[in-house]
Amino acid sequence: MxxxxxxxxxxxxxxIGEDFARHQHVIDTARRIARLYGFxxxxxxxxxxxxxxxxxxxxxxxVVTKEMYTFEDRGGESVTLRPEGTAGVCRAFVxxxxxxxxxxxxxxxxxPMFRYERPQxxxxxxxxxxxxxxxxxxxPLADAEVIACGWHIQRELGIEEGTVLEVNTLGxxxxxxAYRAALVAYFSAHREALSAESQVRLEKNPMRILxxxxxxxxxxxxxxxxxxxxxxxxxxxxFETVCAHLERLGVPYRVNPRIVRGLDYYSHTAFEFVTxxxxxxxxxxxxxxxxxxxxxxxxxxxxxxxxxxxxxxxxMLLEAVGxxxxxPRPVAVIPVGDAAxxxxxxxxxxxxxxxxVAEIAYKGNLKRRMERANKISARYAVILGDAELxxxxxxxxxxxxxxxxxxxxxxxxxxxx
RNA sequence: GCGGCCAUAGCUCAGUUGGCAGAGCGUCGGCUUGUGGUGCCGAAUGUCACGGGUUCGAGCCCCGUUGGUCGCCCCA
Numbered sequence: 001m002x003x004x005x006x007x008x009x010x011x012x013x014x015x016i017g018e019d020f021a022r023h024q025h026v027i028d029t030a031r032r033i034a035r036l037y038g039f040x041x042x043x044x045x046x047x048x049x050x051x052x053x054x055x056x057x058x059x060x061x062x063v064v065t066k067e068m069y070t071f072e073d074r075g076g077e078s079v080t081l082r083p084e085g086t087a088g089v090c091r092a093f094v095x096x097x098x099x100x101x102x103x104x105x106x107x108x109x110x111x112p113m114f115r116y117e118r119p120q121x122x123x124x125x126x127x128x129x130x131x132x133x134x135x136x137x138x139x140p141l142a143d144a145e146v147i148a149c150g151w152h153i154q155r156e157l158g159i160e161e162g163t164v165l166e167v168n169t170l171g172x173x174x175x176x177x178a179y180r181a182a183l184v185a186y187f188s189a190h191r192e193a194l195s196a197e198s199q200v201r202l203e204k205n206p207m208r209i210l211x212x213x214x215x216x217x218x219x220x221x222x223x224x225x226x227x228x229x230x231x232x233x234x235x236x237x238x239f240e241t242v243c244a245h246l247e248r249l250g251v252p253y254r255v256n257p258r259i260v261r262g263l264d265y266y267s268h269t270a271f272e273f274v275t276x277x278x279x280x281x282x283x284x285x286x287x288x289x290x291x292x293x294x295x296x297x298x299x300x301x302x303x304x305x306x307x308x309x310x311x312x313x314x315x316m317l318l319e320a321v322g323x324x325x326x327x328p329r330p331v332a333v334i335p336v337g338d339a340a341x342x343x344x345x346x347x348x349x350x351x352x353x354x355x356x357v358a359e360i361a362y363k364g365n366l367k368r369r370m371e372r373a374n375k376i377s378a379r380y381a382v383i384l385g386d387a388e389l390x391x392x393x394x395x396x397x398x399x400x401x402x403x404x405x406x407x408x409x410x411x412x413x414x415x416x417x
Numbered sequence: 418g419c420g421g422c423c424a425u426a427g428c429u430c431a432g433u434u435g436g437c438a439g440a441g442c443g444u445c446g447g448c449u450u451g452u453g454g455u456g457c458c459g460a461a462u463g464u465c466a467c468g469g470g471u472u473c474g475a476g477c478c479c480c481g482u483u484g485g486u487c488g489c490c491c492c493a
Contacts, residue, residue, distance in 0.1 A: 007466095007484065057493060066418070067491070084493050118418075120487070197490075213489080263493070280488065308493095336451055370453035378453090385451065399453070 011117070011125025018323060022315040023128065025324035027110045030130040030153045030309075034108040037149045039132050041108045044088040050078040052091045056296050057263065069114045069125075081114035085131045085308055086293065093135050094299035103136030103302075110311070122281035122313045130314075131287075133306035135294065140238050143269040143289060143305050144245030150273065150285050150307050151251045159317040163284050166256035167246070167271040169239035170288070171231050176267065178230040180206060190220050207260040226257035238268055265292030269305060277320065278313055285309035330357040331416065332373030332399075336366050336385030343389055347382060347409060354413035373399065382412065 008014060015023050031041060050070050069081035082088050089107055098105055110130045119125060132149060134142045147165070154160040170176055183206050187194060194202065195214040202209065210221055231239070246253055259270045270288035278284075287307025294302035318324065331351055335344040344360055351358035361372040366383070373381050383395040383404075394412060397404040407415065 005466095010484070053493075067493090087493075115492085117491075118489095119485080123492090208491090211492095261493090262491095281492095283492085286492090332453095334452085366451050367449075367453075370451095372453085374453045381453075383452075387451090395452090397452075402452095402454085404452085 009125070011119040013124060013126075019315070021324040021327070022318050023311055026157065026311050026314045026318065027130060029156050030110065031108060033153045033156055034132055034149060036152075037106070037132075037145060039106040039108040039149070041110075042089060042092065043109065043111065044085075044092045045082070046112055046114075047079045047081050048088055048091060050080040052087050052297070053080050053083060056087050056090075056265070056293060067115050067117055069116055083115045084113055085109050085111070085129055086133060086290070086306060087297070089131075089133050090135070090294050090297045090299070090304075093294060093302075094297050099136075099294070099299045099302060104142065104304075105133075105135040107133045107135065107306075109133075120279075120281065122278050122310065122316060124312065128311040129308045130311060131306060131308035133304060135304045136302050137305065138291070138303035140241040140269075141245055143242045144249060144251075146287065146305050146307060147242075147246060147253075147269075147271055148249045148251050150287070150309065153309075154273065154285070154314075157314065157318055158321045159314065162277055162317045162320065163273040163275045165251065165253040165271060165273050166259055167243070167253050167269065168256055168259035169227065169231065169235060169242075170261060170267055170270050171227055171235040172238075172267055175227060175231045175235045179225075179227040182225050182230060183207065183209070186224055187220070193220055205262055208262065210258040210260050221258065228257065235268065242269055261288060265290050265296055267291050271307070273309075275313075275317060278316060281313065283310075284313050284317065328357050329377050329379035330359045331380045331382060332369070332376065332378035333358055333360045333382045334366060334369045334373065334384070335360075336383065339386060340384045340389055343384060347384065347394065347412065350413050351382075351416070354417060356413060356416045380416075384409070 013019075034041075050068075053068060068083055070078060071080075073079050089109060093099065093105060093107075108131070110128070112126055112128050114126055116125060117123060130153075132146060134146055147167070151160065151165060154163060171179065184202065187198070187202050187206060187209055191199060191202065193216060194209070195212065195217050198209045198212050198214065198217050201212070209217060210224065212218065212221065228236075243253070243255075253271075256272075259272055261270050266288055268289040268291070271286070272283050273285040274282045275284055276282065285307055286309075287305070289303070289305040291301070291303040294300070294304060333344045333347050333351070335341040348358050348360055359376060359378070361369040364372065370381065378399055381395075381397040381399055383397060384393075388394050388406070388409075392409050393406050394409050395404055396407045396412070396415065
Protein backbone atom coordinates (compact mmCIF):
# COMPACT_ATOMS: atom_id res chain seq x y z
CA MET A 1 0.00 0.00 0.00
CA UNK A 2 1.40 3.36 -1.01
CA UNK A 3 2.48 5.64 1.84
CA UNK A 4 -0.18 8.30 1.45
CA UNK A 5 -2.93 5.99 0.34
CA UNK A 6 -6.21 6.53 2.13
CA UNK A 7 -7.39 3.67 4.26
CA UNK A 8 -10.95 2.92 5.30
CA UNK A 9 -11.67 4.08 8.85
CA UNK A 10 -10.79 1.61 11.55
CA UNK A 11 -13.39 -1.07 11.94
CA UNK A 12 -15.03 -0.49 8.57
CA UNK A 13 -14.71 -2.65 5.51
CA UNK A 14 -15.62 -2.66 1.85
CA UNK A 15 -18.00 -5.25 0.48
CA ILE A 16 -16.78 -6.20 -2.98
CA GLY A 17 -17.07 -9.26 -5.18
CA GLU A 18 -17.73 -12.47 -3.27
CA ASP A 19 -18.03 -10.57 0.01
CA PHE A 20 -20.88 -8.53 -1.38
CA ALA A 21 -22.49 -11.57 -2.99
CA ARG A 22 -22.63 -13.41 0.33
CA HIS A 23 -23.84 -10.31 2.17
CA GLN A 24 -26.62 -9.74 -0.32
CA HIS A 25 -27.58 -13.40 -0.36
CA VAL A 26 -28.08 -13.30 3.41
CA ILE A 27 -30.34 -10.26 3.12
CA ASP A 28 -32.26 -11.63 0.14
CA THR A 29 -32.87 -14.94 1.84
CA ALA A 30 -33.88 -13.40 5.15
CA ARG A 31 -36.24 -10.99 3.40
CA ARG A 32 -37.87 -13.79 1.44
CA ILE A 33 -38.36 -16.07 4.44
CA ALA A 34 -39.54 -13.26 6.72
CA ARG A 35 -42.18 -12.49 4.11
CA LEU A 36 -43.35 -16.09 4.32
CA TYR A 37 -44.02 -15.50 8.00
CA GLY A 38 -45.93 -12.30 7.30
CA PHE A 39 -43.29 -9.72 8.12
CA UNK A 40 -43.23 -6.38 6.26
CA UNK A 41 -39.96 -4.57 5.72
CA UNK A 42 -39.25 -1.19 7.29
CA UNK A 43 -36.35 1.15 6.77
CA UNK A 44 -35.72 3.56 9.63
CA UNK A 45 -32.99 6.23 9.87
CA UNK A 46 -29.43 5.14 10.57
CA UNK A 47 -29.13 7.98 13.04
CA UNK A 48 -31.61 8.97 15.69
CA UNK A 49 -32.04 11.42 18.51
CA UNK A 50 -29.57 10.14 21.11
CA UNK A 51 -32.42 9.71 23.58
CA UNK A 52 -33.89 6.94 21.44
CA UNK A 53 -30.98 4.82 22.64
CA UNK A 54 -29.99 6.36 25.96
CA UNK A 55 -33.54 6.25 27.30
CA UNK A 56 -33.76 2.53 26.75
CA UNK A 57 -30.26 1.63 27.89
CA UNK A 58 -29.94 3.48 31.17
CA UNK A 59 -26.87 5.61 31.60
CA UNK A 60 -24.38 3.62 33.64
CA UNK A 61 -23.46 0.87 31.24
CA UNK A 62 -20.39 0.82 28.99
CA VAL A 63 -22.85 0.73 26.17
CA VAL A 64 -23.80 4.34 26.62
CA THR A 65 -20.61 5.70 28.05
CA LYS A 66 -18.13 4.46 25.47
CA GLU A 67 -19.60 2.44 22.68
CA MET A 68 -22.02 4.72 20.85
CA TYR A 69 -21.19 7.02 17.94
CA THR A 70 -22.73 10.15 19.43
CA PHE A 71 -22.16 13.70 18.21
CA GLU A 72 -23.86 17.06 17.96
CA ASP A 73 -25.25 18.12 14.62
CA ARG A 74 -24.99 21.72 13.42
CA GLY A 75 -28.20 22.61 15.15
CA GLY A 76 -26.82 21.47 18.50
CA GLU A 77 -28.96 18.32 18.68
CA SER A 78 -27.31 15.20 20.04
CA VAL A 79 -27.65 12.42 17.50
CA THR A 80 -26.32 8.87 17.52
CA LEU A 81 -25.56 6.42 14.74
CA ARG A 82 -27.84 3.52 15.54
CA PRO A 83 -26.06 0.76 17.48
CA GLU A 84 -28.89 -1.71 16.91
CA GLY A 85 -32.21 -1.89 15.14
CA THR A 86 -34.89 -2.55 17.71
CA ALA A 87 -34.93 0.89 19.36
CA GLY A 88 -35.43 2.67 16.03
CA VAL A 89 -38.22 0.31 15.02
CA CYS A 90 -39.97 0.91 18.34
CA ARG A 91 -39.49 4.67 17.97
CA ALA A 92 -40.99 4.50 14.46
CA PHE A 93 -43.84 2.34 15.72
CA VAL A 94 -44.73 5.07 18.22
CA UNK A 95 -43.94 8.05 15.95
CA UNK A 96 -46.18 6.76 13.19
CA UNK A 97 -49.14 6.17 15.45
CA UNK A 98 -49.20 2.44 14.94
CA UNK A 99 -49.66 1.53 18.59
CA UNK A 100 -53.41 1.08 18.37
CA UNK A 101 -55.17 -1.44 16.23
CA UNK A 102 -53.92 -3.81 13.62
CA UNK A 103 -51.68 -5.53 16.10
CA UNK A 104 -49.38 -7.31 16.12
CA UNK A 105 -47.19 -5.38 13.72
CA UNK A 106 -44.57 -7.67 12.21
CA UNK A 107 -41.45 -5.91 10.97
CA UNK A 108 -38.33 -6.99 9.10
CA UNK A 109 -35.31 -4.73 8.66
CA UNK A 110 -31.77 -4.88 7.32
CA UNK A 111 -29.00 -2.32 7.37
CA PRO A 112 -25.83 -0.90 8.89
CA MET A 113 -25.28 -0.46 12.62
CA PHE A 114 -22.45 1.34 14.42
CA ARG A 115 -20.63 0.63 17.64
CA TYR A 116 -17.38 2.24 18.71
CA GLU A 117 -15.50 -0.86 19.81
CA ARG A 118 -12.12 -2.49 19.34
CA PRO A 119 -12.52 -4.44 16.12
CA GLN A 120 -11.98 -8.17 15.93
CA UNK A 121 -13.26 -10.84 13.63
CA UNK A 122 -17.02 -10.63 13.28
CA UNK A 123 -17.07 -7.41 15.25
CA UNK A 124 -16.63 -4.22 13.27
CA UNK A 125 -17.44 -0.61 14.04
CA UNK A 126 -19.76 -0.48 11.08
CA UNK A 127 -21.48 -3.80 10.74
CA UNK A 128 -24.80 -4.95 9.36
CA UNK A 129 -27.79 -6.66 10.82
CA UNK A 130 -31.00 -8.23 9.75
CA UNK A 131 -33.76 -8.45 12.28
CA UNK A 132 -37.43 -9.04 12.90
CA UNK A 133 -39.79 -7.72 15.54
CA UNK A 134 -43.34 -8.65 16.48
CA UNK A 135 -44.81 -5.60 18.19
CA UNK A 136 -47.93 -6.01 20.27
CA UNK A 137 -48.17 -9.75 20.92
CA UNK A 138 -48.06 -11.19 24.42
CA UNK A 139 -48.57 -14.79 23.41
CA PRO A 140 -45.86 -17.46 23.50
CA LEU A 141 -46.81 -18.41 19.95
CA ALA A 142 -45.22 -15.14 18.82
CA ASP A 143 -41.94 -16.07 20.53
CA ALA A 144 -41.98 -19.48 18.88
CA GLU A 145 -42.71 -18.09 15.43
CA VAL A 146 -40.00 -15.47 15.73
CA ILE A 147 -37.47 -18.16 16.63
CA ALA A 148 -38.76 -20.48 13.92
CA CYS A 149 -38.38 -17.76 11.33
CA GLY A 150 -34.77 -17.18 12.34
CA TRP A 151 -34.05 -20.87 12.22
CA HIS A 152 -35.81 -21.16 8.86
CA ILE A 153 -33.57 -18.45 7.41
CA GLN A 154 -30.47 -20.28 8.60
CA ARG A 155 -31.75 -23.52 7.18
CA GLU A 156 -32.48 -21.85 3.86
CA LEU A 157 -28.93 -20.50 3.83
CA GLY A 158 -27.61 -23.96 4.59
CA ILE A 159 -25.81 -22.91 7.76
CA GLU A 160 -28.12 -24.42 10.37
CA GLU A 161 -25.75 -27.29 11.10
CA GLY A 162 -23.11 -24.79 12.16
CA THR A 163 -25.27 -23.24 14.87
CA VAL A 164 -27.07 -24.36 17.99
CA LEU A 165 -30.21 -22.70 19.29
CA GLU A 166 -30.09 -22.09 23.02
CA VAL A 167 -33.17 -20.81 24.80
CA ASN A 168 -33.85 -19.61 28.29
CA THR A 169 -36.44 -17.67 30.20
CA LEU A 170 -35.82 -14.53 32.19
CA GLY A 171 -39.24 -14.92 33.77
CA UNK A 172 -41.60 -12.10 34.57
CA UNK A 173 -40.75 -9.23 36.92
CA UNK A 174 -41.41 -11.12 40.19
CA UNK A 175 -39.45 -14.15 38.96
CA UNK A 176 -36.60 -11.96 37.89
CA UNK A 177 -36.42 -10.03 41.13
CA ALA A 178 -36.47 -13.23 43.16
CA TYR A 179 -33.77 -14.77 40.94
CA ARG A 180 -31.54 -11.75 41.12
CA ALA A 181 -31.75 -11.90 44.92
CA ALA A 182 -30.97 -15.61 44.90
CA LEU A 183 -27.95 -15.06 42.66
CA VAL A 184 -26.61 -12.22 44.77
CA ALA A 185 -27.00 -14.37 47.88
CA TYR A 186 -25.22 -17.31 46.26
CA PHE A 187 -22.30 -15.38 44.79
CA SER A 188 -21.90 -13.20 47.88
CA ALA A 189 -21.38 -16.35 49.88
CA HIS A 190 -18.52 -17.24 47.51
CA ARG A 191 -17.31 -13.73 46.93
CA GLU A 192 -13.63 -14.45 47.58
CA ALA A 193 -13.65 -17.24 44.97
CA LEU A 194 -14.92 -14.94 42.20
CA SER A 195 -12.61 -13.27 39.70
CA ALA A 196 -11.93 -9.61 40.29
CA GLU A 197 -14.15 -8.72 37.36
CA SER A 198 -17.02 -10.77 38.63
CA GLN A 199 -16.76 -9.18 42.05
CA VAL A 200 -17.46 -5.90 40.25
CA ARG A 201 -20.29 -7.55 38.35
CA LEU A 202 -21.77 -8.68 41.63
CA GLU A 203 -22.37 -5.03 42.46
CA LYS A 204 -23.28 -3.72 39.02
CA ASN A 205 -24.91 -6.54 37.08
CA PRO A 206 -24.89 -9.85 38.94
CA MET A 207 -26.55 -11.84 36.18
CA ARG A 208 -23.54 -11.21 33.95
CA ILE A 209 -21.46 -13.45 36.19
CA LEU A 210 -23.37 -16.29 34.57
CA UNK A 211 -21.61 -15.81 31.24
CA UNK A 212 -18.16 -15.00 32.60
CA UNK A 213 -15.31 -16.63 30.71
CA UNK A 214 -13.03 -16.88 33.74
CA UNK A 215 -12.31 -20.49 34.70
CA UNK A 216 -12.62 -19.76 38.40
CA UNK A 217 -16.06 -18.23 37.83
CA UNK A 218 -17.28 -21.05 35.66
CA UNK A 219 -16.82 -23.56 38.45
CA UNK A 220 -19.04 -21.47 40.69
CA UNK A 221 -21.52 -20.77 37.92
CA UNK A 222 -21.94 -24.48 37.30
CA UNK A 223 -23.43 -24.86 40.76
CA UNK A 224 -25.27 -21.55 40.80
CA UNK A 225 -29.03 -21.60 41.17
CA UNK A 226 -31.01 -21.32 37.93
CA UNK A 227 -34.07 -19.18 37.47
CA UNK A 228 -36.34 -22.18 37.24
CA UNK A 229 -36.78 -22.46 41.00
CA UNK A 230 -37.89 -18.81 41.10
CA UNK A 231 -40.36 -18.79 38.24
CA UNK A 232 -43.94 -17.87 38.94
CA UNK A 233 -46.47 -20.38 37.66
CA UNK A 234 -47.40 -17.98 34.88
CA UNK A 235 -43.80 -17.54 33.74
CA UNK A 236 -43.13 -21.26 33.88
CA UNK A 237 -46.19 -22.07 31.78
CA UNK A 238 -45.20 -19.37 29.29
CA PHE A 239 -41.74 -20.89 28.83
CA GLU A 240 -43.10 -24.43 28.58
CA THR A 241 -45.55 -23.28 25.93
CA VAL A 242 -42.80 -21.65 23.88
CA CYS A 243 -40.80 -24.88 24.04
CA ALA A 244 -43.82 -26.98 23.08
CA HIS A 245 -44.47 -24.75 20.06
CA LEU A 246 -40.83 -25.00 19.00
CA GLU A 247 -41.06 -28.76 19.09
CA ARG A 248 -44.24 -28.73 17.05
CA LEU A 249 -42.58 -26.39 14.55
CA GLY A 250 -39.64 -28.78 14.31
CA VAL A 251 -37.05 -26.32 15.58
CA PRO A 252 -34.20 -28.06 17.45
CA TYR A 253 -33.07 -26.28 20.61
CA ARG A 254 -31.52 -26.81 23.98
CA VAL A 255 -32.23 -25.00 27.20
CA ASN A 256 -29.30 -22.96 28.50
CA PRO A 257 -30.10 -21.39 31.87
CA ARG A 258 -27.03 -19.14 31.65
CA ILE A 259 -28.34 -16.95 28.84
CA VAL A 260 -28.98 -13.53 30.32
CA ARG A 261 -29.93 -10.02 29.27
CA GLY A 262 -28.70 -6.94 31.02
CA LEU A 263 -31.67 -4.62 30.83
CA ASP A 264 -34.91 -4.54 32.76
CA TYR A 265 -37.32 -4.37 29.87
CA TYR A 266 -36.43 -7.90 28.85
CA SER A 267 -38.59 -10.68 30.19
CA HIS A 268 -39.53 -14.27 29.46
CA THR A 269 -37.89 -15.68 26.36
CA ALA A 270 -34.20 -15.11 25.66
CA PHE A 271 -32.42 -17.08 22.96
CA GLU A 272 -29.22 -17.20 20.95
CA PHE A 273 -28.04 -19.11 17.94
CA VAL A 274 -24.36 -19.74 18.68
CA THR A 275 -21.47 -21.29 16.80
CA UNK A 276 -18.05 -22.61 17.70
CA UNK A 277 -16.66 -21.48 14.37
CA UNK A 278 -16.22 -17.77 14.96
CA UNK A 279 -14.01 -17.66 18.04
CA UNK A 280 -15.04 -15.34 20.82
CA UNK A 281 -17.76 -13.70 18.73
CA UNK A 282 -19.87 -16.81 18.47
CA UNK A 283 -23.39 -15.40 18.74
CA UNK A 284 -24.88 -15.39 15.27
CA UNK A 285 -28.48 -14.45 16.03
CA UNK A 286 -29.86 -13.29 19.35
CA UNK A 287 -33.20 -12.13 20.58
CA UNK A 288 -35.93 -12.31 23.11
CA UNK A 289 -39.01 -10.74 24.55
CA UNK A 290 -38.96 -7.07 25.50
CA UNK A 291 -42.33 -6.21 26.95
CA UNK A 292 -41.16 -2.89 28.40
CA UNK A 293 -39.32 -1.27 25.52
CA UNK A 294 -42.10 0.44 23.58
CA UNK A 295 -43.33 1.92 26.81
CA UNK A 296 -39.85 3.25 27.55
CA UNK A 297 -40.02 4.92 24.15
CA UNK A 298 -43.13 6.81 25.16
CA UNK A 299 -45.73 4.45 23.77
CA UNK A 300 -48.34 2.33 25.49
CA UNK A 301 -47.39 -1.02 27.04
CA UNK A 302 -46.70 -3.19 24.00
CA UNK A 303 -45.46 -6.71 24.60
CA UNK A 304 -42.99 -7.57 21.84
CA UNK A 305 -40.44 -10.11 20.75
CA UNK A 306 -37.74 -10.19 18.10
CA UNK A 307 -34.18 -10.99 17.14
CA UNK A 308 -31.24 -9.53 15.26
CA UNK A 309 -28.45 -11.30 13.41
CA UNK A 310 -25.05 -10.01 12.35
CA UNK A 311 -24.85 -10.32 8.58
CA UNK A 312 -21.05 -10.53 8.62
CA UNK A 313 -21.13 -13.45 11.03
CA UNK A 314 -23.82 -15.23 9.05
CA UNK A 315 -21.82 -14.58 5.87
CA MET A 316 -18.74 -16.18 7.43
CA LEU A 317 -20.74 -19.31 8.16
CA LEU A 318 -22.13 -19.15 4.65
CA GLU A 319 -18.61 -19.00 3.23
CA ALA A 320 -17.76 -22.20 5.09
CA VAL A 321 -20.58 -24.05 3.33
CA GLY A 322 -19.79 -22.83 -0.17
CA UNK A 323 -20.92 -19.22 -0.26
CA UNK A 324 -23.67 -17.58 -2.26
CA UNK A 325 -25.08 -19.14 -5.39
CA UNK A 326 -23.15 -18.21 -8.50
CA UNK A 327 -24.38 -15.26 -10.51
CA PRO A 328 -25.88 -16.08 -13.92
CA ARG A 329 -23.23 -16.26 -16.61
CA PRO A 330 -23.61 -13.64 -19.29
CA VAL A 331 -23.74 -13.87 -23.05
CA ALA A 332 -20.89 -11.86 -24.58
CA VAL A 333 -21.83 -10.09 -27.81
CA ILE A 334 -18.76 -9.64 -30.01
CA PRO A 335 -18.88 -7.52 -33.14
CA VAL A 336 -16.18 -7.50 -35.78
CA GLY A 337 -16.01 -4.11 -37.49
CA ASP A 338 -17.92 -0.85 -37.16
CA ALA A 339 -21.08 -1.92 -38.99
CA ALA A 340 -21.29 -5.01 -36.83
CA UNK A 341 -20.79 -2.98 -33.67
CA UNK A 342 -23.90 -0.97 -34.47
CA UNK A 343 -25.84 -4.14 -35.21
CA UNK A 344 -24.56 -5.65 -31.96
CA UNK A 345 -26.58 -3.09 -30.05
CA UNK A 346 -29.77 -4.54 -31.54
CA UNK A 347 -28.69 -8.01 -30.47
CA UNK A 348 -27.92 -6.79 -26.96
CA UNK A 349 -31.27 -5.13 -26.53
CA UNK A 350 -33.12 -8.15 -27.86
CA UNK A 351 -31.31 -10.43 -25.42
CA UNK A 352 -31.81 -8.15 -22.43
CA UNK A 353 -35.47 -7.67 -23.28
CA UNK A 354 -35.79 -11.43 -23.16
CA UNK A 355 -34.21 -11.45 -19.72
CA UNK A 356 -30.83 -12.75 -20.81
CA VAL A 357 -27.75 -11.28 -19.13
CA ALA A 358 -25.75 -9.84 -22.03
CA GLU A 359 -22.59 -7.77 -22.22
CA ILE A 360 -20.46 -6.14 -24.88
CA ALA A 361 -16.80 -5.23 -24.51
CA TYR A 362 -16.33 -1.54 -25.31
CA LYS A 363 -13.18 -1.91 -27.34
CA GLY A 364 -10.77 -4.36 -28.91
CA ASN A 365 -10.54 -6.70 -31.82
CA LEU A 366 -12.11 -10.15 -31.89
CA LYS A 367 -9.30 -11.71 -29.91
CA ARG A 368 -9.39 -9.05 -27.21
CA ARG A 369 -13.11 -9.30 -26.87
CA MET A 370 -12.98 -13.06 -26.67
CA GLU A 371 -10.45 -12.75 -23.88
CA ARG A 372 -12.73 -10.30 -22.16
CA ALA A 373 -15.67 -12.69 -22.56
CA ASN A 374 -13.65 -15.32 -20.81
CA LYS A 375 -12.80 -13.02 -17.92
CA ILE A 376 -16.41 -12.22 -17.23
CA SER A 377 -17.20 -15.95 -17.19
CA ALA A 378 -19.46 -15.66 -20.22
CA ARG A 379 -21.31 -18.86 -21.08
CA TYR A 380 -21.74 -18.02 -24.76
CA ALA A 381 -20.24 -15.63 -27.26
CA VAL A 382 -22.38 -14.19 -30.04
CA ILE A 383 -20.04 -13.21 -32.86
CA LEU A 384 -21.11 -11.09 -35.79
CA GLY A 385 -19.13 -9.55 -38.62
CA ASP A 386 -19.89 -8.34 -42.13
CA ALA A 387 -20.43 -11.87 -43.45
CA GLU A 388 -23.00 -12.71 -40.74
CA LEU A 389 -24.63 -9.31 -41.04
CA UNK A 390 -25.32 -9.81 -44.72
CA UNK A 391 -27.27 -13.00 -43.97
CA UNK A 392 -29.05 -11.81 -40.85
CA UNK A 393 -27.25 -14.45 -38.87
CA UNK A 394 -24.73 -14.63 -36.00
CA UNK A 395 -22.18 -17.15 -34.81
CA UNK A 396 -23.21 -18.65 -31.47
CA UNK A 397 -20.20 -20.07 -29.68
CA UNK A 398 -20.46 -22.28 -26.61
CA UNK A 399 -17.49 -21.11 -24.55
CA UNK A 400 -17.37 -24.22 -22.39
CA UNK A 401 -17.30 -26.75 -25.21
CA UNK A 402 -15.80 -24.54 -27.91
CA UNK A 403 -18.45 -25.57 -30.43
CA UNK A 404 -19.91 -22.93 -32.68
CA UNK A 405 -22.91 -22.72 -34.98
CA UNK A 406 -24.63 -20.22 -37.24
CA UNK A 407 -27.97 -18.98 -35.93
CA UNK A 408 -30.58 -16.59 -37.33
CA UNK A 409 -30.21 -13.33 -35.40
CA UNK A 410 -33.96 -13.07 -34.94
CA UNK A 411 -34.05 -16.52 -33.35
CA UNK A 412 -31.20 -15.84 -30.93
CA UNK A 413 -33.03 -14.79 -27.74
CA UNK A 414 -35.19 -17.91 -27.88
CA UNK A 415 -32.06 -20.04 -27.55
CA UNK A 416 -31.55 -18.91 -23.97
CA UNK A 417 -35.01 -19.27 -22.45
C1' G B 418 -10.39 0.95 27.20
C1' C B 419 -6.37 -3.48 28.33
C1' G B 420 -2.85 -7.46 26.65
C1' G B 421 -0.38 -11.13 22.87
C1' C B 422 0.96 -11.69 17.74
C1' C B 423 1.46 -9.51 12.82
C1' A B 424 2.44 -5.69 8.48
C1' U B 425 7.67 -7.22 2.03
C1' A B 426 4.59 -6.47 -5.64
C1' G B 427 -2.63 -6.40 -7.20
C1' C B 428 -2.98 -11.54 -4.18
C1' U B 429 -0.43 -15.57 -1.24
C1' C B 430 4.15 -15.52 0.82
C1' A B 431 10.01 -16.39 1.05
C1' G B 432 14.04 -13.25 2.48
C1' U B 433 20.15 -16.84 6.29
C1' U B 434 24.76 -13.53 11.97
C1' G B 435 22.37 -6.72 9.71
C1' G B 436 25.57 -6.69 3.36
C1' C B 437 22.51 -5.33 -4.42
C1' A B 438 14.43 -6.55 -3.25
C1' G B 439 12.67 -12.29 -4.43
C1' A B 440 9.10 -16.53 -5.96
C1' G B 441 4.33 -18.37 -7.40
C1' C B 442 -0.29 -16.63 -8.98
C1' G B 443 -2.46 -12.49 -11.32
C1' U B 444 -1.69 -8.26 -14.88
C1' C B 445 0.31 -6.56 -19.63
C1' G B 446 2.75 -7.67 -24.49
C1' G B 447 4.20 -11.35 -28.27
C1' C B 448 3.83 -16.39 -30.74
C1' U B 449 -1.93 -15.88 -33.49
C1' U B 450 -4.49 -8.83 -38.29
C1' G B 451 -12.13 -13.30 -37.63
C1' U B 452 -11.85 -16.97 -32.16
C1' G B 453 -11.19 -17.16 -25.63
C1' G B 454 -10.22 -20.77 -21.88
C1' U B 455 -4.85 -25.07 -21.97
C1' G B 456 0.84 -24.08 -24.19
C1' C B 457 5.54 -21.29 -25.20
C1' C B 458 8.44 -16.54 -25.02
C1' G B 459 8.95 -11.77 -22.86
C1' A B 460 7.82 -7.37 -19.69
C1' A B 461 6.10 -4.09 -15.97
C1' U B 462 4.85 -3.34 -10.89
C1' G B 463 7.87 -2.02 -4.26
C1' U B 464 9.44 5.00 0.05
C1' C B 465 9.79 -3.50 2.58
C1' A B 466 2.70 0.22 6.60
C1' C B 467 4.22 5.34 8.58
C1' G B 468 7.78 8.38 11.63
C1' G B 469 12.14 8.46 14.45
C1' G B 470 16.66 5.88 16.56
C1' U B 471 21.16 2.43 16.62
C1' U B 472 24.88 1.19 12.76
C1' C B 473 30.05 2.08 7.89
C1' G B 474 25.46 -0.24 6.27
C1' A B 475 18.47 -1.76 8.46
C1' G B 476 13.13 -5.46 5.18
C1' C B 477 15.84 -7.63 9.54
C1' C B 478 17.68 -4.51 15.88
C1' C B 479 15.19 -0.42 19.32
C1' C B 480 11.10 3.37 20.28
C1' G B 481 6.58 5.59 18.73
C1' U B 482 2.24 5.83 15.35
C1' U B 483 -1.38 3.65 12.07
C1' G B 484 -3.85 -0.68 10.57
C1' G B 485 -4.91 -5.97 10.92
C1' U B 486 -5.50 -10.30 13.96
C1' C B 487 -6.43 -13.18 18.58
C1' G B 488 -8.08 -12.76 23.53
C1' C B 489 -10.06 -9.54 27.67
C1' C B 490 -13.79 -5.70 28.89
C1' C B 491 -18.59 -5.02 26.91
C1' C B 492 -22.30 -7.23 24.16
C1' A B 493 -28.29 -2.88 23.41
